[in-house]
Amino acid sequence: MKHFLDINKTSVDDLRSMIDSAKAIKNARNGRPKGAQDDDLPLKDHMVALIFEKPSTRTRVSFDVGVRQMGGQTMVLSGSEMQLGHGETVADTAKVLSRYVDLIMIRTFEEATLLEMAENATVPVINGLTNRTHPCQIMADILTFEEKVGPIAGKKVVWSGDGNNVFASFAHAAGQFGFDLTFTGPQTLDPEQVFIDEARAKGVKVEIERDPVKAVQGADLVVTDTWVSMHDAPSARERRHNQLRPFQVNEELMSHANDDALFMHCLPAHRNEEATNAVMDGPNSVIFDEAENRLHAQKAIMKWCLQN
Numbered sequence: 378m379k380h381f382l383d384i385n386k387t388s389v390d391d392l393r394s395m396i397d398s399a400k401a402i403k404n405a406r407n408g409r410p411k412g413a414q415d416d417d418l419p420l421k422d423h424m425v426a427l428i429f430e431k432p433s434t435r436t437r438v439s440f441d442v443g444v445r446q447m448g449g450q451t452m453v454l455s456g457s458e459m460q461l462g463h464g465e466t467v468a469d470t471a472k473v474l475s476r477y478v479d480l481i482m483i484r485t486f487e488e489a490t491l492l493e494m495a496e497n498a499t500v501p502v503i504n505g506l507t508n509r510t511h512p513c514q515i516m517a518d519i520l521t522f523e524e525k526v527g528p529i530a531g532k533k534v535v536w537s538g539d540g541n542n543v544f545a546s547f548a549h550a551a552g553q554f555g556f557d558l559t560f561t562g563p564q565t566l567d568p569e570q571v572f573i574d575e576a577r578a579k580g581v582k583v584e585i586e587r588d589p590v591k592a593v594q595g596a597d598l599v600v601t602d603t604w605v606s607m608h609d610a611p612s613a614r615e616r617r618h619n620q621l622r623p624f625q626v627n628e629e630l631m632s633h634a635n636d637d638a639l640f641m642h643c644l645p646a647h648r649n650e651e652a653t654n655a656v657m658d659g660p661n662s663v664i665f666d667e668a669e670n671r672l673h674a675q676k677a678i679m680k681w682c683l684q685n
């Protein structure tokens with residue numbers, strides 16, 4: 378079973394083939410209408426369940442559109458409206474859904490839910506975000522970087538802000554794609570050490586630098602994310618804002634990175650909080666290319682999952 382659960386659980390060769398496939402899938406559309414199907418229809422006669430236990434715009438729409446462009450059909454399911462949200466086990470849900478659908482994408486809170494779904498499903502399962510990781514986003518980000526700059530191997534990526542689930546998937550990707558990664562943020566919001574240790578064990582440089590100006594020096598890519606994630610308590614908002622304000626990505630901070638450094642944000646953003654409008658809408662920003670590339674990257678991921 379080819380689940381796509383995390384970037385560190387997928388082989389380097391398979392990750393590379395997915396990025397190359399995403400580039401080919403994107404190029405092959407040749408500007409055709411968004412509702413038109415691709416020439417290649419690997420999801421023809423396939424049904425895909427898209428389960429959301431958290432809000433989503435990009436993941437929901439890009440998976441739905443992607444399945445349809447590849448000839449398949451979708452059902453978008455809200456976790457709270459399923460029996461899953463009312464006491465049915467994840468394992469039973471996985472076994473039942475596997476009798477109806479060919480592929481399951483789930484966005485959930487606990488990583489354990491994703492893993493239990495994958496262990497019990499007899500169809501591939503894709504991680505559409507958990508509290509711990511967000512691999513589909515980072516596959517889109519790698520695609521975006523390579524389209525704009527070229528191979529990401531050997532480049533320097535700097536993350537400024539909260540060491541959250543999106544950072545974690547960047548750390549997984551650093552180890553697999555071979556780029557250096559610097560985290561700059563307050564110590565209280567450091568990423569889990571295991572993500573850093575694992576990437577370092579694969580031979581890439583992963584650093585923690587408390588001074589954001591020093592951190593971005595030599596950066597080829599600067600990334601940030603919202604200061605309060607979906608799973609964070611709203612009561613933590615003020616404390617987090619106070620801690621993270623020095624790590625805001627603004628024009629002054631970007632001026633210390635390489636002149637052609639890209640700026641990324643997975644969106645949704647809280648504009649003028651984690652990043653200023655000037656940066657988000659500036660010449661180095663590729664935030665909407667990232668959003669578009671969710672579509673193409675996920676089509677490649679789904680195609681890979683369904684290949685024997």
Ligand code: CP
Pocket residue numbers: 432433434435436437506514643644645
């Ligand atoms: N970046 C991202 O996952 O966006 P959504 O929460 O809108 O899906």
